[in-house]
Amino acid sequence: MPQIRMYCTRICSYCQMATRLLEKKGIAFEKIYVDNLPERRVEMVKLTGRMTVPQIFIGDTHVGGYHELARLDLAGGLDDLAQPAQSS
Secondary structure, eight states, X not given: OOOEEEEEOSSOHHHHHHHHHHHHTTOOOEEEEXXXXXXXXXXXXXXXXXXXXXXXXXXXXXXXXXXXXXXXHHTTHHHHHHSOOOOO
């Protein structure tokens, strides 16, 4: 399974909604809190060009924020991206 990372803050309601969605689907992920670690926020902005949270990555793919994650899930793409790569 690809590594899933979410840049977030402790008080962000969209971060909490993204957390609930991923947990409901049984998808393990890492939270990277940017509210207390300014260097991690700088890292997030460099990677995404965005200042808002959450910013979610599945492997090397930048999904975006909560709305993009929810759209991806509704389209059936979240399950595909979160699955382990098939070996040939």
